Amino acid sequence: MFDSLTEKFDSVFKKLRGHGRLSEENIRDALREVRLVLLEADVNYKVVKDFVASVTARAVGQDVLKSLTPAQQVIKVVRDELGLLMGEGEDNSLDLAARPPVSIMLCGLQGAGKTTTCGKLALKLRKEKRNPLLVPADVYRPAAIEQLKTVGRQIGIPVYDTQPGQDPVAICEAARHFADLNGYDTLILDTAGRLHIDQELMGELSRIKASLDPREILFVADAMTGQDAVTVAKAFDELLNITGVVLTKLDGDARGGAALSIRAVTGKPVKLVGMGEKLDALETFHPDRMAQRILGMGDVLSLIEKAESAIDRDQAADMEQRLRKEGFNLETFRDQLQAVKKMGSMESILKLIPGAGKALKKAGDMQLPDKELKKIEAIINSMTRRERRDHRILNGSRRLRIAAGSGTTVQDVNQLLKRFTEAQKMMKKMQKLGPKGLKSLMGRGGGFPF
Template sequence: MFDNLTDKFDAVFKKLSGKGRLTESHVDEAMREVRLVLLEADVNFKVVKDFVAAVRERAVGTDVLKSLTPAQQVIKIVRDELGRLMGEGDNAALDLAAQPPVPIMLCGLQGAGKTTTCGKLALQLRRDKRDPLLVPADIYRPAAIEQLKTLGRQLGVAVFDTQPGDDPVSICEQAREFARLNGHDTLILDTAGRLHIDSELMDELGRINDALQPREILFVADAMTGQDAVNVVKSFDEKLDITGVVLTKLDGDARGGAALSVRAVTGKPIKFVGMGEKMDALEVFHPDRMAQRILGMGDVLSLIEKAEAAIDKDDAARMEKKMRKEGFTLETFRDQLQMVKKMGSMESLMKMIPGAGKAMKKAGGMQLPDKELKRIEAIIGSMTPAERNNHKMINGSRRLRIAKGSGTRIQDVNQLLKRFTEAQKMMKKMQKMGPKGLKGLMGGGGNGLPF
């Protein structure tokens, strides 16, 4: 979503970097451009005005203008102010400190992704050692009830047996009693949405709120709707006093106005963001990290957290033991690729590495990382176990067979084997040099990666 915003910020900062020592007029010129960038991204006008004023006030200070690297100082100020704008310092954690079962109510307009978000949230809570119960309370859309039941089966999460035509408040009360009797500590209420806000919808949500007193009321907003999402959040908040916002479809191609406006306009924190269709594509929202992503600085902390969540320690230990015993083979390389894929798309992971996103854009016509990895996996998958463990035995006829089996060209197989041979040499050097070897290789002018 923020690619366009990142490019435009980058262009503004490049101009500043070429100025040498900055003057107030340079800062004013940059702030005019930043203002246009944010307005084009559909950020609320008042939010833009306050943001630009705050950045300018800090940027024209003596410490910045007399600094040896004033442009870098301005970038740091913009990063800090973006983080503040999106709620840096807010507590994004869910408040579940109550007698179980703890109700969490999700509300919002139809089509924003509430039902899918319920499934994603249930999966995240289960990873946090909680036992959630999904409650389909949208009786006006039978497909939503079936969708939630299907998600529950896929995730192994219990779903209350709602029937179309039941009263939504009674459904939620009965689900609470069912959860109490069956040991579920959290209720996730999937309430009805409309294509527009109406009094009937609000009254129903109000009755559910009065009956269950949810610990958290999360408004699910479609980030693709820009400032409209912010206005709808305000309307729901006036009726329900929501506790936080979940922004969905943040991996889309919208301009990002909702993400940058909602906290400043409503005063409500963004607690989660949806970054894809998969059930594990729900991230806790960190304003400071998102500010770094917007400015193209990467997000290493989120990358580490993704790795810790996706890669099982026992699997990693087995992989290490296998590599020590058999060496770095195409078999172990394929295992590593499959382990990395659990963390998400390579394209999204690359954007979390500082500088990698810009490098990908400069590369122009290079294959997208995910397409490249699929091709590599297909080639390795077309080899026999013996060939994967000893690539030197792959002669001309074998290469032809592998290319046909993977739907690629012989040149692609040759290129993979050539790169893999180089990678093997690199791994041997690293083993000989010990822990300092990796640091030396990574700093040797390239990116240190074989592929």
């Protein structure tokens, strides 16, 4: 989502780095460009004005101007202020410390992704050892109830049985009673939305709030709508006193204005972000990490968390043991590929590695498309176990059979084997170089073989 913003910030800071020493004039010129970058990203005008004023006050201080690396100090100031703008230092965790069943009410306009977000949130809470119940309280939109039931079936989480035409407040009250009797500790309420704000919608949401007293009232905003999302969030907050915001479609190509403005305008924290269409693509929002992503610094902590959640410790230990015993062959490579796939798309993973996304973008032909990785996996799966463990036995007839079995061409098989051979050489170099092997190779332009 922030690719364009990251590129423009990088361009501004590159000019700063070009000066040996910085003057107040250099910094003010750079911050004028930062102001334009943020306005182009559809960030609220008042938010931009306050942000630039805060950065200027800190950046033209003597500590920055007299430092050995003033350009880096300015970048640090911008990073810090971006983090504060998005709520760094505040508690943005879900508050579920109450007598169960605890109610979480999701609200917002139609099309923002409330129903899907309900499913994602339920899955996330179950991973955190909670026992959620989904409640379809949108009785107006065609198939809304069925949509939530379908989502519930996909993730194996129960959905309270609701019928069109029922009163939404009565549904929520009955669902709470059902949850209390059946041991569910969390109610996730999927409320109705409209294409615009109207009195009927707001009246209904107010009655649900008065009846259930939800612990969390989360406004679901489509990040693709920019400033509109901020305006609507403010209106919902004025009526319902929302406790937080969920930004959906943060993996899209929106300019980022909503993500940067919504907390400053509403005063309410962004608690969760949707990072993809899959039902496990809902993440806790970390303002400091997001600031680093925007400035192209990567997000190693999120990468580690993704790896820990996707790869079982016993599995990882077994993989390490096999690598030591069998070496790096096509079979161990396939297993590593499958483990990495659980972490999400290659593009999303690379954006978390400092400098990797930019390096691959410049390389052009060194992309890691997910379709290409699926093809590689299909080719390896079409081999016998012996072939996967020793690719040197793959003669012409074997390659022809593998290509036919994987729905690819002999040229594809040959290309994979060529790249794999390069990867093997790289692995041997890394083992000789030790822990700093990968960093050293990347510094020499070794890059990724796949």
